[in-house]
Amino acid sequence: MDNYSENRAVIDRYSLRGKVFNKLREGILDGGYPEKYELREAAISKEFGVSRTPVREALRQLELEGLVSVIPNKGAYVNGITSKDIYDIYMIRSYLESLCAKWACENITSGQIEDLEEIIYLSEFHIKKKHMDQIFELDNRFHLAMYKACGSKILEHILSDYHRYVERIRKNTLSLQERAGMAVMEHKAILNAIKDKDEEKAGQLANEHILKAIDNIKSQGIGNLMQKHEDNGQGA
Amino acid sequence: MDNYSENRAVIDRYSLRGKVFNKLREGILDGGYPEKYELREAAISKEFGVSRTPVREALRQLELEGLVSVIPNKGAYVNGITSKDIYDIYMIRSYLESLCAKWACENITSGQIEDLEEIIYLSEFHIKKKHMDQIFELDNRFHLAMYKACGSKILEHILSDYHRYVERIRKNTLSLQERAGMAVMEHKAILNAIKDKDEEKAGQLANEHILKAIDNIKSQGIGNLMQKHEDNGQGA
DNA sequence: AATTGTACTAGTGTATACAATGTATGCAAA
DNA sequence: TTTGCATACATTGTATACACTAGTACAATT
Numbered sequence: 001m002d003n004y005s006e007n008r009a010v011i012d013r014y015s016l017r018g019k020v021f022n023k024l025r026e027g028i029l030d031g032g033y034p035e036k037y038e039l040r041e042a043a044i045s046k047e048f049g050v051s052r053t054p055v056r057e058a059l060r061q062l063e064l065e066g067l068v069s070v071i072p073n074k075g076a077y078v079n080g081i082t083s084k085d086i087y088d089i090y091m092i093r094s095y096l097e098s099l100c101a102k103w104a105c106e107n108i109t110s111g112q113i114e115d116l117e118e119i120i121y122l123s124e125f126h127i128k129k130k131h132m133d134q135i136f137e138l139d140n141r142f143h144l145a146m147y148k149a150c151g152s153k154i155l156e157h158i159l160s161d162y163h164r165y166v167e168r169i170r171k172n173t174l175s176l177q178e179r180a181g182m183a184v185m186e187h188k189a190i191l192n193a194i195k196d197k198d199e200e201k202a203g204q205l206a207n208e209h210i211l212k213a214i215d216n217i218k219s220q221g222i223g224n225l226m227q228k229h230e231d232n233g234q235g236a
Numbered sequence: 237m238d239n240y241s242e243n244r245a246v247i248d249r250y251s252l253r254g255k256v257f258n259k260l261r262e263g264i265l266d267g268g269y270p271e272k273y274e275l276r277e278a279a280i281s282k283e284f285g286v287s288r289t290p291v292r293e294a295l296r297q298l299e300l301e302g303l304v305s306v307i308p309n310k311g312a313y314v315n316g317i318t319s320k321d322i323y324d325i326y327m328i329r330s331y332l333e334s335l336c337a338k339w340a341c342e343n344i345t346s347g348q349i350e351d352l353e354e355i356i357y358l359s360e361f362h363i364k365k366k367h368m369d370q371i372f373e374l375d376n377r378f379h380l381a382m383y384k385a386c387g388s389k390i391l392e393h394i395l396s397d398y399h400r401y402v403e404r405i406r407k408n409t410l411s412l413q414e415r416a417g418m419a420v421m422e423h424k425a426i427l428n429a430i431k432d433k434d435e436e437k438a439g440q441l442a443n444e445h446i447l448k449a450i451d452n453i454k455s456q457g458i459g460n461l462m463q464k465h466e467d468n469g470q471g472a
Numbered sequence: 473a474a475t476t477g478t479a480c481t482a483g484t485g486t487a488t489a490c491a492a493t494g495t496a497t498g499c500a501a502a
Numbered sequence: 503t504t505t506g507c508a509t510a511c512a513t514t515g516t517a518t519a520c521a522c523t524a525g526t527a528c529a530a531t532t
Contacts (some may be wrong), residue, residue, distance in 0.1 A: 051517040287487040
C-alpha cells in the first residue's frame with residue numbers, strides 16, 4: 001500500500017498525464033532532450049496527441065523531481081543530468097544503501113528473504129545464459145525489494161528515486177558480463193549478512209557494493225555513457 | 237540558478253497553483269489534515285476560491301513528494317508524516333549532512349564562508365536576546381547555505397526537502413533556549429572544520445549535530461510533538 | 473543614432489465545459 | 503433477507519476557451 005517503488009512505476013501508465021510524464025522523464029534521462037531545451041506545452045501536446053492539461057501536470061511533476069525548471073509565465077526548461085550528478089547520486093547511495101541494509105536486519109520479513117533469495121537464484125541462472133535483459137530486471141527487483149525490506153517508507157522513497165535516475169547507467173554497467181556476475185555475488189553476501197542480523201557487516205557490504213559500481217562506471221568511462229546528453233540538434 | 241532551496245521555497249508563491257500547493261503542504265505537515273483524509277478537488281477549489289486546475293496541479297506535485305497518494309479515477313488521500321518518518325529523516329540526514337560537510341571542504345567559496353560566519357554571528361546575538369523567530373530563521377539559513385556550499389545540486393535538493401519536512405519539529409526543538417545555544421556552537425565547530433579543510437572532522441561534527449538533535453527530540457517526547465496528527469475531527 | 477513607447481505575438485495561467493469512471497442507492501428476483 | 507443489476511450521482515480525467523504576461527519588432531521622438 002505504501003509501496004513507493006510500485007507507486008512511482010505505476011504513476012498511472014494509464015492516464016494521459018502518466019504517459020506524458022513517463023515519456024518526458026525517459027526522454028530527459030536518456031538524453032533525448034538537450035540541456036536547457038524549452039519544453040513548450042503546445043508542442044508537447046501536439047506531439048503526444050493530447051491537450052495541454054495533462055502535459056502541464058506532467059511538467060509540474062518533473063519540476064518537483066528536479067528534471068525541469070519552470071520559470072513562471074515563461075516556460076519549462078530541461079535540467080539534464082550531468083556525469084557529476086550521477087557520481088553524486090552513487091556516493092549518496094553508498095551511504096543510504098548501507099543504512100538500508102542495516103535497517104533491513106531488524107525489519108526484513110521471512111517472505112522478503114525468500115523473495116530476495118529467489119531473485120538471486122534466478123540471477124545466477126540468467127547470468128550463465130547471458131540474458132542481459134533479465135539480468136537487468138532482476139538487479140532492479142533486488143534493489144527495490146531491499147528498499148522495501150528496510151521498513152522505512154522515507155528511505156524506500158528516496159532510494160527508489162535515485163535508482164530510477166541512474167537506470168540508464170546501470171543498464172550499461174550490467175551489460176558487462178563480469179560486473180553482472182560480481183554484482184550478484186555481492187547481493188548474495190549482503191543478504192546473508194542480513195539473515196545473520198549482522199548490521200555492521202550488512203551495512204559495510206552494501207556500501208562497498210555501490211562503491212564498486214562507481215569504480216566500474218569510472219573504468220568504463222562515464223563520459224562515454226553521457227555522450228547522448230550533448231546537444232543533439234533538437235536545440236532551439 | 238540551480239538553487240533548489242530558493243526554487244522550492246518560491247514554488248511560485250504568486251501563482252494560484254503555488255499558493256494551493258504551499259497551503260496544502262503546510263496543512264499536511266502541520267497535521268491540519270488527518271491521515272487518509274480525502275482531498276476532493278472541488279472542495280479545495282471552493283475553499284481557496286480558485287478553479288480545479290491549479291488544485292489538480294498542486295495535488296499532483298504533493299503526490300510526487302509523497303505527501304498524498306493519488307488513486308487514479310478515485311481520489312487523493314493525505315499521507316501524514318508519522319513520528320517514525322521523522323526519526324528516519326533525521327537518521328538519513330545524519331549521514332547526508334555529514335557527506336555535505338565533507339564535500340563543502342572542497343567546494344565552499346570564500347563568499348559562502350563569509351555568509352555562514354555572518355549567520356553564526358547573528359545567531360549568537362539573537363540567542364542572547366531570546367528572539368526565537370530569528371533564531372529559527374537563522375538556523376534555516378545556516379543549513380540551506382551549507383547545502384549549497386557542498387557543490388552538489390543533487391545533495392542540496394534532497395537535504396533541502398528533508399529540512400522542510402521536519403520544519404515544525406525543528407521549530408519546537410529550537411524553542412528551547414539551551415538547545416538553540418548548543419546548535420549554534422555546533423554550527424561554528426562545523427564551519428571551522430570546513431575552513432580548515434578537515435573533511436573527517438567536518439563530517440563527524442555534522443553527523444553528531446544531527447544525532448544530538450535526535451536526542452533532543454526524544455527527550456522532549458516526539459509523541460508530544462506529533463499530537464496534532466491525531467484525527468482532529470476533519471475526517472469524513 | 474539612441475531611446476522610448478506601443479502594438480503585436482507567442483506562450484503560460486486559469487476557468488469551465490464535457491467525458492469517463494467509480495460509487496451508492498433502490499428495486500427486482502431468488 | 504440476500505444477491506444481482508440497473509440507474510443516478512459524485513468525482514476525477516481531459517479538452518478547450520479565455521486571461522494575463524513577457525518578450526519583440528518597429529515606429530516616433532529626441
